[in-house]
Amino acid sequence: MIRLGKILFISLILVIAVGPGLAQDVAPGEGGILIQANTLGDPNFLNPLLANTTTELEVNALMFPNLYDIDPATQLPAPAVENDMTTGMALGWEVSDDGLVYTFTLRDDLFWSDGTPVTSADYKFTFDALASGEVASPRTDVLDTIASVEAPDPQTLIITLSVASCRGLDEMDEFGVLPAHAVQAIIGDDFSAINEMDFNKAPTATSGPFNFAALVEGTQVSLAANPNYIRPVLPEGYILKNVPDKTIALEQLLAGEVNMIGTFDVAQENFAQLRELDAAGEVQAFESIDDGYWWLALNQADPTNPQDGVDEDGNIIVQDPHPLFGNKTVRQAMMMSLNIDEIIDGALNGEGVPALTHASQIAWAYNDNLTPYPFDPDTARTMLEEAGWVDDDGDPSTPLVATEDNEFAEAGTPFSFTVQAQTGDVAVDAATTIMQRQFAEVGIEMNIELLEFGALVGELLGQEFDAIFLNWTNLPTDTDARSQFNPEFDIVGSGFNFVSYQNDDITRLYEEARLVEGCAPEDRIPLYHEAQAILQDDLPYLFIYAPKTMFVVRGNVEGFDPFPEWQKWNISRWTVLGG
Template sequence: MKFRLKMAVSALALGLATTAFAADVPDGTTLAEDQSYTFWLLDAIKSIDPQINTDVEGSDILRNLFEGLYNEDGDGQLVPGVALDHSVSEDGKTYTFTLRDDAQWSNGEPVTAGDFVYAWRRLADPATASEYAWYMELMQVENAAAIIAGDMDPSELGVRAVDDHTLEVTITTPLPYFPQMLVHGSTFPVLQSVIEEHDDDWTDAGNLVGNGAYTLTEHQLGERVVMEKNDTYWDSDATVMDTLTALTINDGNQALTRYLAGELDRVDIPAGQYPRLKEEYPNQAVSTPYNCSYIYMLNVGDKGPEALKDANVRRALAYAIDRDIVVDRILQGGQRPSYNWTHWAVAGFERPELDWADDMDQAARLEKAKELMAEAGYGPDNPLALTLQYNTSDDHKKIAIAASQMLKAIGVDVTLDNYEWKVHTDRMQNQDFDMARYAWCGDYNEASTYLDLFTSYSGHNNGEFFSDAYDQVMRDSKTADDPLPLYQEAERILADQMPIIPIYHYANVDMIAEDIRGLPQNNVNNTWYGKNLYRVAE
């Protein structure tokens, strides 16, 4: 038996919202003549190839140039993208997606199920060398693990085109959140003929062919990305915003200055400035929960410092950080102190009780940290020397300076090392670091998007924390009727072994121009689409 999920009758079962697909402009609204949106990027986009990109900022670009099976609305609910609906087999392992027949590439060719098959095989193919290849394995797509390991041909991946408008996906384990995973950029389709024609240059402006609401007209690396409305997009008639421009500005204070000068329509608020800006600009300064966690990743692998192979040392480092100072004195934007990995606002998640978080105050944690360091042979007379690496940002620098002072109190001499984003991430991927600033933003709104990262098969476990017990807990969670107790056990393992130093859970702290409408305020993933935006007349 199969059951069919139709928009009109089963939105609740799928989690699909029935709201408007593109800009939902209220009756009587007077639109501005200028329909352009300019937003801020802290760092250069490393890649705008859907199967290669790993960055949040890159995902914001991809989401406008390409479109996957489903999108999210302003509340984080799924809405149709290229897929109109899907059916699921009784055993929960076969998904059949019905694709819209009016989806087109920006060159006018139709978007077909075969384009998704090509993209998904490309993602899993070791020849692509994608850091997100593991996402196919997380999605439990049939044969993904063997293909990623090089033991099976990509053609054996559990995805096939039944016909041009019917896509079938076979997974090995039922995942109730499987549809939610399909909003991630790595699952977006790409056009094989364009990649074969242009090879690595296929993402250049003028070469790139996408199926999203916008086309790429300019990309000056580290300076700007410009996207123009795509008239071949299936919902272009309901897309109001004509031009999207992303400006790369490595200095957050400079970006704020340019926002206040009217050069940007959205910018992150620098650390410590939200209270003042909320008072001065109450209709522009906003803070909402954001599905990201900020940590210092510890290199516990073969290339890491010998001292960090000792879990007691790692716990001491974590205990010594005063998160309340970071959140209340440095950031001041609605962020929350973090003693675990998974963001507090993730749907269905409850943090387990953790001794160091719940049974100790900061003074007790600091004393325990000193004891643990002394047991390991370190202290003021024999300090442990470590390097803390972070990417260019005044906020990251302020937190790193504070952390270095806190760690000095337990006998750790910290050298701060600052790199531009690409160098920073390359060094992390090569395990060329001691401690490194890291943040993870959930690929979907479910705890596994965090906890899978520290499995041995993860593509982002740059600190090389490998634990058979942890792997088993996460494998068991895939088949559990209620995975929460297993997620909590995974968090307890992380708290015991401490391969990371949790710092804080994000809030989205922004200045948004008063005449911009359509940015999500109730979506914890902060998933936004230019096609939903519009500018009103002042």
């Protein structure tokens, strides 16, 4: 029996016992309730086709299947390995000689929470919804690669690519799998209804190590152990509990009100304390380097008139440049105005490294030959003056103003902009405050507006911002970034090229890397390295830092055996002693 009421409300009263105890055999569903702190706010979409925030991805990974599993040790696709965060449908697959047709054999022991089998029809339905053009999904980049999907029988799936893409297998698994029967019962034949259906906040059929129980907005998401999962699920349930900030997340961990904190919710200033607690056995702390980075996104286009990057025929739409950031020299001067080491010390307590370009620094295609911009305020001032920004009143407390020769800004326009960032994050507060001071020293006024995470993402996708301080994580190991920087992904309201960046060389390099004959990494690396160098020079974002990370569980959580990218890969085997 699923004790739903207990799972819904236990986080309000639970104080988890800590102390010595011996591991015992635990029956499925009797291993205690896992409660994870969450500072990023409510999920908007409990639907993998629409999900685009960390919170959404965190929860959906535990409730919806994927096409195949990822081996947590190698980070590569693998048939039927154990990974509770992927729950793969595929037992194996074959590829045609020309590399265009993938035939998957699917397992027959996956079931939705209402008892309906998970089949090839579910994958085909999800893809058809994405391909319809009626769903506001951020995953439309896969349509450049996948030509068609066939489901000839429940356990066979045939996927045909339009080109023999080196990213084909990756892209087949980027949009999750929806329960066709449950969603069709809601939308009929109208795929556009997926965007607003009640399922997005309360899915009626799920299939992962946990099933959906409830979303209490502003409080928590509750999941219950799936008694019909492909492996026994020992925990009784999983709760993602909202907390105001990272300080309170740590307080609640130490008080036993939560029993884990994810990498996004552990402040670097607390690393030293947590290392001591780990040594004492009170917590288990797993350290790594983030597979992404933090950036200051600079809108390349006029924020008063956001437009898509291409028209209906795929032609580039030339947009009016942002009056402050349209000039590359200005962006480079801004980068040279920032003392990144000081920002890392102040925001991360020194627990981070400078970000140099758009890529994970632990990726196999990362360009190790890049060097950071120097911190050189004097040169930055000279570059700004050359770009038409001058001190017109001799007062260092006021911003520079545009001259008649300024390329994009009207004469007299002050160099003043607003950066939007997430509220309740001490590292964000420190980083933005330090950047504000450093910019002011060269005559740039940066105002700070703090927003709840969901509102911040809305501003980002709406493209009416000047600048946003945020981060990417879980970046691909081949460093492909078409969805962030190619014009076809500049889609107002949903696209990830929210800075409206356009660069023909970047578009070409990512396409060539995707289509390298034979897909040998050594043949793709030079193309990705060149793209990373261009991005570092062109600066659609100011690249700030990559934090060191820590995933922490209490000492009484047994079974915790993390990998850098997959801390919860075996969460079905975790138990809470005394929980």
